[in-house]
Amino acid sequence: xxxxxxxxxxxxxxxxxxxxxxxxxxxxxxxxxxxxxxxxxxxxxxxxxxxxxxxxxxxxxxxxxxxxxxxxxxxxxxxxxxxxxxxxxxxxxxxxxxxxxxxxxxxxxxxxxxxxxxxxxxxxxxxxxxxxxxxxxxxxxxxxxxxxxxxxxxxxxxxxxxxxxxxxxxxxxxxxxxxxxxxxxxxxxxxxxxxxxxxxxxxxxxxxxxxxxxxxxxxxxxxxxxxxxxxxxxxxxxxxxxxxxxxxxxxxxxxxxxxxxxxxxxxxxxxxxxxxxxxxxxx
Amino acid sequence: xxxxxxxxxxxxxxxxxxxxxxxxxxxxxxxxxxxxxxxxxxxxxxxxxxxxxxxxxxxxxxxxxxxxxxxxxxxxxxxxxxxxxxxxxxxxxxxxxxxxxxxxxxxxxxxxxx
Numbered sequence: 001x002x003x004x005x006x007x008x009x010x011x012x013x014x015x016x017x018x019x020x021x022x023x024x025x026x027x028x029x030x031x032x033x034x035x036x037x038x039x040x041x042x043x044x045x046x047x048x049x050x051x052x053x054x055x056x057x058x059x060x061x062x063x064x065x066x067x068x069x070x071x072x073x074x075x076x077x078x079x080x081x082x083x084x085x086x087x088x089x090x091x092x093x094x095x096x097x098x099x100x101x102x103x104x105x106x107x108x109x110x111x112x113x114x115x116x117x118x119x120x121x122x123x124x125x126x127x128x129x130x131x132x133x134x135x136x137x138x139x140x141x142x143x144x145x146x147x148x149x150x151x152x153x154x155x156x157x158x159x160x161x162x163x164x165x166x167x168x169x170x171x172x173x174x175x176x177x178x179x180x181x182x183x184x185x186x187x188x189x190x191x192x193x194x195x196x197x198x199x200x201x202x203x204x205x206x207x208x209x210x211x212x213x214x215x216x217x218x219x220x221x222x223x224x225x226x227x228x229x230x231x232x233x234x235x236x237x238x239x240x241x242x243x244x245x246x247x248x249x250x251x252x253x254x255x256x257x258x259x260x261x262x263x264x265x266x267x268x269x270x271x272x273x274x275x276x277x278x279x280x281x282x283x
Numbered sequence: 284x285x286x287x288x289x290x291x292x293x294x295x296x297x298x299x300x301x302x303x304x305x306x307x308x309x310x311x312x313x314x315x316x317x318x319x320x321x322x323x324x325x326x327x328x329x330x331x332x333x334x335x336x337x338x339x340x341x342x343x344x345x346x347x348x349x350x351x352x353x354x355x356x357x358x359x360x361x362x363x364x365x366x367x368x369x370x371x372x373x374x375x376x377x378x379x380x381x382x383x384x385x386x387x388x389x390x391x392x393x394x395x396x397x
Contacts, residue, residue: 008320008346015385067360142349142360146385149347149362161346216356218372225375236353237380237391245353246384253354 009164012150016168017175019143022202022247024176026135027053029195030097030128032183036191037104045128052129056136063141064148077217083138084213087206090134094203095269097131098196100124102272105192135202200269201248204262208249211261222255229253311337311370318361320344321386332376332396341366352381355394360385 027049034045063086067079150161183191214220231237231252236245244250251258312331316338317324330336342348342361350369351358357369374396382391 011321011386011388012346068362145360145362146347146349149360149365152362152364212353212356216372235380235391237382239387242351242353242382242384242387251353 009167012161012164013168013171015146016143016165017171018243019139019146020169020172021139021175023056023136023139024172025179025198026202027132028176028179029199030132032180033101033192033195034128036183036188037101044125048125048128049132052132053136055129055133056140059133059137060140060144063137064144067141067145068148080213080217084210084217084219086134086138087213088210090131090138091203091206091210091265093127093131093134094199094206095265096127098199098203098269099272100127101192101196138206196272203269204265205247205249207261207265208251208258211258215257220257222257223260224256226253226255227259311335313337313339313368315339315341316350316392318342318344318348318350318383320346321348321383321389323381323383323389323392326390326392328392328394330371330374330394330396333373335370335373337368337370339366339368347385349384350381351384352379352394354379355381357381358384 030049031046034049035042038045063082066082147165150165183195186194211220215222229252231241234241234244234250234252236242236250236252241250241252249262254262312334314328314330314336316328318340319342321344328338338350340350340359340361342363342365345363347360347362349358349360355371355374357371359367359369361367374394376396379394379396380391381394383389
């Protein structure tokens with residue numbers, strides 16, 4: 001009994017940690033990047049991100065309520081549609097954000113730096129607000145539902161639900177802080193590359209979610225039968241494969257549309273890392 | 284930044300979602316699935332291939348569950364004691380795995396379309 005109870009507590013803590021991690025990663029990357037790349041605009045960036053977190057929490061609660069009360073009235077369609085729009089918007093914002101980051105970094109060594117920062121307009125800050133909000137809202141909604149579920153449980157008590165859930169939140173916060181502290185030790189150039197890579201990986205998961213929802217509500221066709229089956233290597237329905245499926249959009253039996261979507265996503269984003277022609281000529 | 288831009292962005296979302304047509308409330312072949320702290324029963328659900336069907340999900344455990352299937356592109360969170368349903372579009376014959384995303388240590392179950 002005690003064993004199964006502690007296993008359950010671990011389960012609860014793990015779920016809360018996992019669900020909060022993606023949102024915290026996005027927030028952590030944006031905060032650290034802003035402080036490193038634009039120290040003079042740090043205060044503005046922090047305010048934008050904080051606004052995004054607040055909006056995200058509001059939206060997360062609204063989403064959770066929608067899922068809980070309104071969704072069954074429309075065969076669950078509304079929920080899927082809203083999730084699709086959020087995932088797609090967040091994915092576009094990540095692409096835009098990475099291009100923006102690259103633009104500023106490219107200028108950072110030359111006299112372009114001042115120009116790039118001067119061009120950092122209200123739109124870019126709004127992008128920061130919106131991306132933070134959507135990242136918090138998407139993952140936050142599941143956390144809210146999960147916590148609501150624990151609290152509405154018939155056998156709810158401190159040891160069984162609330163404490164492990166709190167531990168999960170603390171763990172997520174600790175992960176966030178270690179990420180932030182760790183980032184001070186990493187050389188700036190490396191940190192920038194890693195954080196953009198992480199953002200792009202999360203964007204790839206968002207892109208896959210948007211495609212999945214679009215297929216699920218029959219907005220688009222998957223275009224083919226599954227092209228291959230890599231579930232013998234890594235199954236997207238259990239353990240680590242399922243975790244990867246959620247975070248970066250891994251699929252073990254993808255059809256043509258998801259494969260095309262991924263190809264277009266990575267082709268587009270790779271342009272952010274191509275060195276401009278004049279830089280290559282002078283090198 | 285314009286303080287109104289983000290709220291209007293949100294309002295747009297909700298408007299689009301609200302105006303999209305709801306699927307007609309038809310009678311579909313219906314199958315019940317019970318969840319209890321990660322245990323799914325039945326663990327194999329046979330459904331007709333090439334026709335819409337409905338799964339009635341019931342969470343009888345003491346922790347929340349999330350029905351999730353990457354192959355079928357569906358997910359649904361259920362609080363303890365809650366029940367809900369999902370309508371699936373026609374499937375080709377075959378095996379489709381699903382799992383409880385809040386209990387990933389438990390083995391996946393599957394839907395078999397014949």
